[in-house]
Amino acid sequence: xxxxxxxxxxxxxxxxxxxxxxxxxxxxxxxxxxxxxxxxxxxxxxxxxxxxxxxxxxxxxxxxxxxxxxxxxxxxxxxxxxxxxxxxxxxxxxxxxxxxxxxxxxxxxxxxxxxxxxxxxxxxxxxxxxxxxxxxxxxxxxxxxxxxxxxxxxxxxxxxxxxxxxxxxxxxxxxxxxxxxxxxxxxxxxxxxxxxxxxxxxxxxxxxxxxxxxxxxxxxxxxxxxxxxxxxxxxxxxxxxxxxxxxxxxxxxxxxxxxxxxxxxxxxxxxxxxxxxxxxxxxxxxxxxxxxxxxxxxxxxxxxxxxxxxxxxxxxxxxxxxxxxxxxxxxxxxxxxxxxxxxxxxxxxxxxxxxxxxxxxxxxxxxxxxxxxxxxxxxxxxxxxxxxxxxxxxxxxxxxxxxxxxxxxxxxxxxxxxxxxxxxxxxxxxxxxxxxxxxxxxxxxxxxxxxxxxxxxxxxxxxxxxxxx
Amino acid sequence: xxxxxxxxxxxxxxxxxxxxxxxxxxxxxxxxxxxxxxxxxxxxxxxxxxxxxxxxxxxxxxxxxxxxxxxxxxxxxxxxxxxxxxxxxxxxxxxxxxxxxxxxxxxxxxxxxxxxxxxxxxxxxxxxxxxxxxxxxxxxxxxxxxxxxxxxxxxxxxxxxxxxxxxxxxxxxxxxxxxxxxxxxxxxxxxxxxxxxxxxxxxxxxxxxxxxxxxxxxxxxxxxxxxxxxxxxxxxxxxxxxxxxxxxxxxxxxxxxxxxxxxxxxxxxxxxxxxxxxxxxxxx
Ligand SMILES: Cc1cc2nc3c(=O)[nH]c(=O)nc-3n(C[C@H](O)[C@H](O)[C@H](O)COP(=O)(O)OP(=O)(O)OC[C@H]3O[C@@H](n4cnc5c(N)ncnc54)[C@H](O)[C@@H]3O)c2cc1C
Ligand SMILES: Cc1cc2nc3c(=O)[nH]c(=O)nc-3n(C[C@H](O)[C@H](O)[C@H](O)COP(=O)(O)OP(=O)(O)OC[C@H]3O[C@@H](n4cnc5c(N)ncnc54)[C@H](O)[C@@H]3O)c2cc1C
Ligand code: SF4
Ligand code: FES
Numbered sequence: 037x038x039x040x041x042x043x044x045x046x047x048x049x050x051x052x053x054x055x056x057x058x059x060x061x062x063x064x065x066x067x068x069x070x071x072x073x074x075x076x077x078x079x080x081x082x083x084x085x086x087x088x089x090x091x092x093x094x095x096x097x098x099x100x101x102x103x104x105x106x107x108x109x110x111x112x113x114x115x116x117x118x119x120x121x122x123x124x125x126x127x128x129x130x131x132x133x134x135x136x137x138x139x140x141x142x143x144x145x146x147x148x149x150x151x152x153x154x155x156x157x158x159x160x161x162x163x164x165x166x167x168x169x170x171x172x173x174x175x176x177x178x179x180x181x182x183x184x185x186x187x188x189x190x191x192x193x194x195x196x197x198x199x200x201x202x203x204x205x206x207x208x209x210x211x212x213x214x215x216x217x218x219x220x221x222x223x224x225x226x227x228x229x230x231x232x233x234x235x236x237x238x239x240x241x242x243x244x245x246x247x248x249x250x251x252x253x254x255x256x257x258x259x260x261x262x263x264x265x266x267x268x269x270x271x272x273x274x275x276x277x278x279x280x281x282x283x284x285x286x287x288x289x290x291x292x293x294x295x296x297x298x299x300x301x302x303x304x305x306x307x308x309x310x311x312x313x314x315x316x317x318x319x320x321x322x323x324x325x326x327x328x329x330x331x332x333x334x335x336x337x338x339x340x341x342x343x344x345x346x347x348x349x350x351x352x353x354x355x356x357x358x359x360x361x362x363x364x365x366x367x368x369x370x371x372x373x374x375x376x377x378x379x380x381x382x383x384x385x386x387x388x389x390x391x392x393x394x395x396x397x398x399x400x401x402x403x404x405x406x407x408x409x410x411x412x413x414x415x416x417x418x419x420x421x422x423x424x425x426x427x428x429x430x431x432x433x434x435x436x437x438x439x440x441x442x443x444x445x446x447x448x449x450x451x452x453x454x455x456x457x458x459x460x461x462x463x464x465x466x467x468x469x470x471x472x473x474x475x476x477x478x479x480x481x482x483x484x485x486x487x488x489x490x491x492x493x494x495x496x497x498x499x500x501x502x503x504x505x
Numbered sequence: 506x507x508x509x510x511x512x513x514x515x516x517x518x519x520x521x522x523x524x525x526x527x528x529x530x531x532x533x534x535x536x537x538x539x540x541x542x543x544x545x546x547x548x549x550x551x552x553x554x555x556x557x558x559x560x561x562x563x564x565x566x567x568x569x570x571x572x573x574x575x576x577x578x579x580x581x582x583x584x585x586x587x588x589x590x591x592x593x594x595x596x597x598x599x600x601x602x603x604x605x606x607x608x609x610x611x612x613x614x615x616x617x618x619x620x621x622x623x624x625x626x627x628x629x630x631x632x633x634x635x636x637x638x639x640x641x642x643x644x645x646x647x648x649x650x651x652x653x654x655x656x657x658x659x660x661x662x663x664x665x666x667x668x669x670x671x672x673x674x675x676x677x678x679x680x681x682x683x684x685x686x687x688x689x690x691x692x693x694x695x696x697x698x699x700x701x702x703x704x705x706x707x708x709x710x711x712x713x714x715x716x717x718x719x720x721x722x723x724x725x726x727x728x729x730x731x732x733x734x735x736x737x738x739x740x741x742x743x744x745x746x747x748x749x750x751x752x753x754x755x756x757x758x759x760x761x762x763x764x765x766x767x768x769x770x771x772x773x774x775x776x777x778x779x780x781x782x783x784x785x786x787x788x789x
Pocket of ligand 1: 135136137190191192193194195196213214215216219220221222223226227228255256257258276277278279280302333334337440442443474475476477481482483484485487
């Protein structure tokens with residue numbers, strides 16, 4: 037058991053940095069960038085925590101993770117104890133420890149921000165979850181009670197998995213229907229291996245299966261079976277099909293060969309493992325110069341993937357300035373370290389091709405920032421006559437995703453809004469008494485942990501409703 | 506799951522498999538397709554549902570070996586299981602009783618996907634006039650089944666080894682010249698160039714025509730846009746907005762260029778797989 041420091045000593049310690057692959061090396065592989073803490077490093081970092089009462093950090097966590105409690109266990113070198121504390125509220129700790137925007141959540145709320153740097157809560161969560169996975173330690177056990185009530189869940193992304201996990205623990209018979217051939221949603225098809233190794237997602241999915249959750253892969257709700265049929269067959273239905281339909285720019289030349297949506301590009305690379313072509317059968321093409329249009333996390337993932345697939349130049353084209361970029365600061369920094377170029381205040385107007393239908397470049401126009409718009413960000417305006425061409429072999433469009441209508445079309449009595457998202461209250465209840473919805477398909481593209489939170493709330497509400505029947 | 510219940514070789518390059526897939530069989534309708542993956546490292550390939558039986562829980566596919574993935578599929582045996590098999594995908598054909606004649610045109614491997622549409626149209630009470638064609642006699646498939654599904658069957662081969670010498674479009678043109686009025690709707694499925702030519706003939710006679718677009722796909726559920734095609738000047742996703750579209754509105758040239766997107770990689774993959782199969786064969 038490590039020493040508990042006095043508050044004054046805690047304040048003197050610096051945040052423990054995390055070792056990572058060097059940029060020159062990592063642009064040649066798909067291995068995870070940061071290495072994670074060692075036990076010693078985790079303890080050092082944990083020792084900085086002030087154990088606030090009430091804790092500020094927890095208020096910033098959408099999954100109510102018992103942060104000071106698990107950190108205390110790390111100091112006690114009781115990693116299993118720490119793991120059990122986290123698992124009380126979060127079914128996906130190894131994932132969240134890696135991909136949550138902690139700077140806006142727990143770490144953003146941590147009192148230590150006032151005294152310097154916040155506690156590295158994400159890194160500690162990751163350390164604890166990795167410990168369990170490496171030792172194959174599992175706390176998953178089937179519920180001892182069986183309620184003989186059946187719940188169907190559409191989609192195996194974080195929202196679906198979190199809901200399934202909570203309901204299974206309560207004794208429900210839970211069946212997940214997943215359209216793809218692998219479970220995990222964006223965690224497997226969107227977020228790249230170098231940020232979230234797929235073995236980790238598989239492990240966390242397996243833990244949920246251990247609870248008795250059945251996952252039917254290759255099953256498209258709306259086509260293989262309708263939501264209406266699920267409503268007939270089950271006591272409750274949770275819709276968590278995400279918002280994965282890609283948006284395009286609607287500019288000339290967008291159907292040339294070499295133009296991808298970020299969804300397609302990342303699906304080919306992550307889900308289908310095109311980065312191991314021809315060992316894996318799905319091809320992908322990048323060429324020497326890849327241009328990614330967009331400034332969010334998806335754009336950063338796409339551009340860093342393009343670099344690793346061999347692009348000599350990988351360029352972000354974004355219509356506002358650096359300050360307005362929605363991507364996490366850490367992602368932008370990682371991209372810069374990897375030699376990604378940024379063409380800011382730049383907007384594409386046309387994709388240029390050759391006589392074989394291949395992309396050869398993208399015509400752009402420079403922008404300047406005008407008055408703030410509804411989002412409070414300054415609205416970009418074209419600078420007339422500033423058109424110029426960026427040579428490119430590949431153009432990847434990463435300007436957002438929207439709702440896919442397949443599920444909603446087959447769900448009679450479940451209301452959607454004008455963008456096709458399900459209308460649901462804060463407990464996930466939709467306009468149909470047997471149907472709940474949550475995650476990106478309610479909120480629009482958001483975060484893993486918000487989806488987890490939505491899944492948990494829906495599970496609680498489903499349990500309350502079905503217990504009354 | 507997804508066991509190959511039966512497999513038949515119909516020509517040098519054409520095979521048919523019957524796959525155990527009860528959920529797909531239950532929901533399948535004419536015009537829809539499936540996506541399958543042969544093994545864990547395989548790609549997702551779309552194939553039309555040639556036939557299905559909800560009671561017995563199988564789906565029939567007919568495929569031509571054109572590259573690595575179809576070759577991989579063709580060397581799997583009865584009793585083997587596919588890694589994934591998902592469907593039915595896409596919007597079903599808009600079939601109904603049109604109170605008259607319908608014209609059905611299937612070219613090469615396209616005969617397989619057009620068959621369930623012809624069958625359904627006949628069941629619904631239409632008078633089905635079918636034209637099937639291929640390069641040469643050996644590549645004419647499902648003749649008996651097409652005869653059964655049609656009231657009239659015409660056959661064409663490019664080289665004249667069977668039926669009328671020439672293209673399906675010649676027969677199509679003749680029929681429309683004679684009885685354009687009587688023909689209530691037209692379906693054509695086959696290689697893109699054939700569908701393009703059929704559309705040209707239909708346009709000449711001022712007729713609407715359905716074609717089924719086999720663009721390159723990944724998920725097949727509207728989540729990636731790989732399959733996008735220009736229809737009436739708008740971008741559509743073949744997997745969810747189609748695969749059938751009014752040919753009169755389709756930009757076939759763009760579609761054909763898009764199909765060549767991975768030519769180099771496809772050739773590399775095919776060579777490697779052929780080499781592997783040769784090695785395995787020589788090792789006994
Ligand atoms: C490239 C990328 C990077 C991201 N990076 C981060 C990050 O670093 N941190 C973060 O917090 N968030 C990130 N996000 C956002 C985050 O991944 C999503 O907000 C989250 O995954 C939403 O979870 P969900 O369960 O609602 O939906 P999804 O994860 O989208 O899962 C939905 C599932 O439903 C399935 N499905 C869809 N339709 C059907 C159907 N008809 N029948 C059956 N199944 C169906 C889908 O195949 C999918 O598996 C990223 C998103 C992307 C695209
Ligand atoms: C909705 C739909 C239904 C289809 N139905 C059938 C069917 O019933 N029977 C059948 O044999 N084929 C069908 N196809 C085509 C089939 O999917 C492709 O032939 C197959 O994916 C080729 O894979 P491969 O790896 O063997 O060849 P690849 O190596 O990928 O390609 C070899 C050659 O085939 C061409 N090709 C690649 N993908 C396609 C494609 N999607 N369509 C047409 N040509 C392609 C390439 O341009 C190349 O010249 C369908 C396609 C779609 C989209
Ligand atoms: S707010 Fe920061 S210092 Fe306080 S308990 Fe949470 S992690 Fe520890
Ligand atoms: S295949 Fe992905 S959207 Fe059509």
